[in-house]
Amino acid sequence: MSPWQLVFVGGVLAWSGGFKLFARTAPVAAASSALRTLVGQRHTVWVYRTVGAVELAVVASLPFTRMPAVVLSLAFIGYLAYGRLKAPTSSCGCSSAHRSPIGWRNFAFAGVLLAALFVPAVAVAGFVLGFALSPQFDRYWLIPLRQWKVRLTHPLASAQTDETPLHSTVQQLQRSDAYRKVGQLLRSDVVDSWDEGEWRMLRYTMRYQERTASAVFAVPRHADEPARVRLAVVDDTDDAILFTA
Amino acid sequence: MVAVRGEMSWFCCGNAWGPCGSTGHGACGTCNSGSRQHAWPAASQACLDITRPDLCGIGLTRRSCGFRHRTTNLCNGAAVTTSIADCGPRTRSFCGERSCCGANCASNRLIDLTPSAYSVIASLSTGLRPVSVDVG
Amino acid sequence: MTTKLDRRVFLTAAVLTGATAVGSLDPAEAFAAPKFDVEPGAPDPNFVEGRIGTITGTMLFVTGSDGVFNRVRVTGATSVWKLTPTSFEKVAVGDGLYARGVRMADGVLAAESLWVNIVNIEAHISSIGRNVLHLEHHGSKIVAHVVPGTTATVYNGTPAISDMSLLKVGGHVKVIGAWIPDTNEIQIATVYAGV
Numbered sequence: 001m002s003p004w005q006l007v008f009v010g011g012v013l014a015w016s017g018g019f020k021l022f023a024r025t026a027p028v029a030a031a032s033s034a035l036r037t038l039v040g041q042r043h044t045v046w047v048y049r050t051v052g053a054v055e056l057a058v059v060a061s062l063p064f065t066r067m068p069a070v071v072l073s074l075a076f077i078g079y080l081a082y083g084r085l086k087a088p089t090s091s092c093g094c095s096s097a098h099r100s101p102i103g104w105r106n107f108a109f110a111g112v113l114l115a116a117l118f119v120p121a122v123a124v125a126g127f128v129l130g131f132a133l134s135p136q137f138d139r140y141w142l143i144p145l146r147q148w149k150v151r152l153t154h155p156l157a158s159a160q161t162d163e164t165p166l167h168s169t170v171q172q173l174q175r176s177d178a179y180r181k182v183g184q185l186l187r188s189d190v191v192d193s194w195d196e197g198e199w200r201m202l203r204y205t206m207r208y209q210e211r212t213a214s215a216v217f218a219v220p221r222h223a224d225e226p227a228r229v230r231l232a233v234v235d236d237t238d239d240a241i242l243f244t245a
Numbered sequence: 246m247v248a249v250r251g252e253m254s255w256f257c258c259g260n261a262w263g264p265c266g267s268t269g270h271g272a273c274g275t276c277n278s279g280s281r282q283h284a285w286p287a288a289s290q291a292c293l294d295i296t297r298p299d300l301c302g303i304g305l306t307r308r309s310c311g312f313r314h315r316t317t318n319l320c321n322g323a324a325v326t327t328s329i330a331d332c333g334p335r336t337r338s339f340c341g342e343r344s345c346c347g348a349n350c351a352s353n354r355l356i357d358l359t360p361s362a363y364s365v366i367a368s369l370s371t372g373l374r375p376v377s378v379d380v381g
Numbered sequence: 382m383t384t385k386l387d388r389r390v391f392l393t394a395a396v397l398t399g400a401t402a403v404g405s406l407d408p409a410e411a412f413a414a415p416k417f418d419v420e421p422g423a424p425d426p427n428f429v430e431g432r433i434g435t436i437t438g439t440m441l442f443v444t445g446s447d448g449v450f451n452r453v454r455v456t457g458a459t460s461v462w463k464l465t466p467t468s469f470e471k472v473a474v475g476d477g478l479y480a481r482g483v484r485m486a487d488g489v490l491a492a493e494s495l496w497v498n499i500v501n502i503e504a505h506i507s508s509i510g511r512n513v514l515h516l517e518h519h520g521s522k523i524v525a526h527v528v529p530g531t532t533a534t535v536y537n538g539t540p541a542i543s544d545m546s547l548l549k550v551g552g553h554v555k556v557i558g559a560w561i562p563d564t565n566e567i568q569i570a571t572v573y574a575g576v
Contacts, residue, residue, distance in 0.1 A: 027291055032520060089521045099520040143551040146508050155511045156545040158529055165533030166465060167571050168541040170371070174320045175347045183321030187493040188460035189368040192385075196393050203392060205458040205493060212458050216392045224540060226347070232396035236458060241395050254555065255501055261446040262432050262477035263500050263560040264523060264567075277447065278430045278479070281421050313421045328422035335503065338553040342575055343538040360496075361428040364481045369496045370462050372557040373535075373573055 001066055001117070008116050008123040009069055010062050012130065013055045016095040020052025025097040033093025034083025034102065048093070066117050073114040080106050096136040109133040166193060169200045169219050176229035178245045182206060182215055195221060205236075212236045246379045249303070251355020252344050253316060253376040255363035256284060258331060271331030273310035276359070281325065283314060284333035284357040292332035301340035301353045306380065315379040316356060316366065320346035323366035325358070333357050344375040351375035429453055429480040429490050436474060440489075443478065452489045453480050463497040464559040464568050465531055472497055475562045498560040500567055505553050514548070514569070516556065524566045525556055532569045536576045547576050 001009075020026055030036070030048035039047045058068045076094075083090050083102045091099045092106050109130060116123040131137050170190065173179050188205040191214070195201070200221040206213050218230040233243040257265035258276035270276045272288055286296035287305040298305050308314075310329050317324040334354040343352045356378055360369055367374050419425050431445035441453040455461070455469050459482075463471050472478075472495070479499065482492040502523060504516035512527040533541035534548065548554070554574045558567035 024294060028295055031291075089519065091520050100517065101520050101522070139551060146550040150509050150550060154546070155509050155513075156527060156548065158512060159527045159532055159543055159545045161530050161543050163530055163543070165531075165541045165543055167533040167535070171535075171540055175345070180321065180347070184323050186321075188458065189370055189462055189494045189496070190466040191458065191460040192389070193466055194389050194393075196397070199397065201389070201393055201396065205460065214392060214458075216396045218393075218396045230396050232392070234392060234395050239391065244396075256503075257501070259446055261430055263498065263562075264502060264518060264521070264565070265500070268519070275422070277424070279428055279445065279447070280424045281419050311422065326421045330422070338503075339555075339575055341537070342573075345538060360430065360479045361425040361481075364428065364479065364494065364496075365425075368462075368494065369479060369499055369501070370557060370570065372501055372555060372571060 001062065002120040002123070004120050005116055005123040006062055008126045008130075009113065010059045012095075012113060012126075013059045013062075013069070013072070017052040017055030017059065019095050020048055021056065023097075026052075029091070029093040029097040032091045032097070032099050034079065034087040034090040035093060037087035037090060038079075038082060069117055070114070073110060073117065077107070077110045077114070080110055095134070098136040100135040105133045105135065164200070164221055166190075166200075169193075169202065169221070172224060172226050173202060173217050173219050173229060176217075176219075176226040178217060178229045178231035181245055182231065182233065182243075186215060187212075198222060206233065208242070213242060247381065248377045248379050249305070249355060250319075250351040250375065250377050251303070251353050252339075252342060252351055253318070253356050253358060253363070253367075253374050253378075254334060254354065254372060255360050255369060256331070256333065256357040257360060258282075273330045275310065276330035278360045280330070280359060281327045281362045281365075282330035282359045283316070283327040283362060284331035285312075285314065285329045286332070286334060286336050286355070288329050288332045295332065296335050297337035298353070298355075300337045303336065303353055303355070314356065316358065316362075317377045317379075318366040319349035319351060319375040319377060320367070325362050325365040327358060327362045330359070331357075344373055346375055349375055351377070426484045427482060427490070429478070429482075431478065433472065433474050433476050433478060436472065439469065441472070441478070441480075443480075453478075453482070453492050453495070454485075454489050455492050455495060459492045459495055461495045461497065462499060464528065464570055477560060477562065498562065500556075500558050500560045502556045502558065502567070503553070504556065506548060506550050509548065509550055514554075514556075514572075516554070522565060525558060526566065526568050528568050532572070534572045534574065536574055541571060545572065548572065548574055 030044045036044045116126045185206045186204045192203040199218040202217045204215045206215045231245040257278045258271045286298045287307045315326045334357045429451045431443040435442040439455045443451045479496045480492045481494045482490045504518035508515045514525040516523040557571045558569045
């Protein structure tokens with residue numbers, strides 16, 4: 001094998017094996033990997049560590065023979081296929097705790113690793129391909145690239161409207177004295193809401209003395225003034241106004 | 246009783262419908278959306294390695310599955326007692342995040358309740374509330 | 382017959398005209414300590430989770446994820462959430478739901494709150510398209526659609542706004558949304574994000 005092949009394949013396996021054996025987050029990676037489905041939750045971590053030790057042993061054998069690395073690469077592809085079929089939401093868990101379902105990039109990376117054992121040029125290209133195909137490196141190139149695209153195209157610009165979101169009104173209500181007076185008596189989420197001039201009305205259901213009533217709050221629609229929030233509690237049966245604030 | 250302030254949210258578990266379908270029964274193997282349970286960031290050492298509340302300046306005592314916490318919603322004073330059934334929330338991902346109801350504020354994700362427990366003290370549509378949790 | 386509009390007019394007048402209370406409600410008295418009604422860790426009898434199999438009149442027949450069958454009755458006092466507060470007519474067979482109410486003697490849950498298809502997702506944004514967020518949640522991919530006029534964003538606990546321009550690819554978010562049944566897609570109600 002050429003020095004490029006030794007460095008690339010040895011480097012990948014040493015990284016991967018070292019992570020599995022020594023990383024603090026290795027049990028986390030193991031738990032989210034397809035290994036959990038393959039060997040069961042009880043055995044996941046020690047099997048994961050053992051795989052790491054095997055990878056390091058294969059690194060040590062690389063200067064003498066490529067066969068253990070070839071077998072390991074084929075086994076890796078088999079593992080990915082198993083994970084894709086039997087545990088589609090599992091992560092690879094290969095060399096980081098990054099959670100990402102097994103996909104074409106994992107298969108492509110495994111293919112590059114296998115090919116690099118036979119073709120020196122693939123090993124040379126592998127340094128770039130490995131970087132591009134490993135999800136744990138996305139933060140260095142793919143995510144900045146996508147952030148740059150968003151800055152250029154503003155894809156969420158049309159989400160902005162002049163209308164005050166209902167959630168904003170609810171937030172203001174919950175900061176008001178009126179809400180604190182009856183908040184614990186409310187039995188429902190917002191039953192109805194409507195706008196009346198500068199006010200947004202929110203109706204909730206509440207229970208008192210075995211009867212149901214409507215708690216109606218008037219909340220300033222365009223201003224953040226929770227002190228102005230008004231409340232009326234109206235009996236649902238006879239429309240008697242029970243309480244105002 | 247020692248209390249810690251933080252943000253509360255809710256999570257589904259127990260192979261329910263929608264994106265919850267693959268969630269399973271949580272780290273303790275007992276979690277169900279319809280039961281009065283919660284996820285705690287210090288449910289085990291492995292859990293702490295994931296959630297890392299220490300990175301947000303919160304020191305939590307490790308508690309195991311089944312331990313009870315009482316959570317009080319600072320917006321309305323309503324409280325519910327639940328038992329640990331899962332690991333979470335991932336506090337470190339939201340360090341410094343803050344929720345307030347008037348002068349009652351709380352920072353950092355501290356506890357996730359099941360929908361059944363959360364809906365006792367808040368509306369599910371709110372998603373995030375400041376709370377106080379009695380930690381023993 | 383009182384229409385929904387009549388009711389709104391009456392309630393608006395009650396709260397805005399400074400009407401005098403004639404009833405006997407005393408919130409302070411009603412703030413009694415809540416009853417310790419359900420053992421921690423135990424299933425809550427006043428709560429139902431599952432998918433709607435049949436709708437007959439105002440009764441929902443719901444199959445829980447644990448296989449338990451429940452009947453849920455909806456009334457005019459029940460709040461119905463499906464992306465926004467909405468009416469019972471918007472609820473459909475196949476929807477998922479969480480319901481809280483009071484369990485009656487005949488086993489029916491008299492619903493006080495109904496949250497239909499509601500999801501609460503911790504995720505990170507893997508990419509952003511035109512009015513859509515692509516999310517990674519527990520290793521699976523979710524397509525989250527923005528609904529202009531409805532979707533709101535809360536940045537670090539500040540009041541909700543419709544401006545989503547501060548969301549970043551790679552950022553962690555919490556999303557309250559409405560699941561589109563039998564897909565990996567949701568509509569976004571609220572995004573909680575740090576800045």
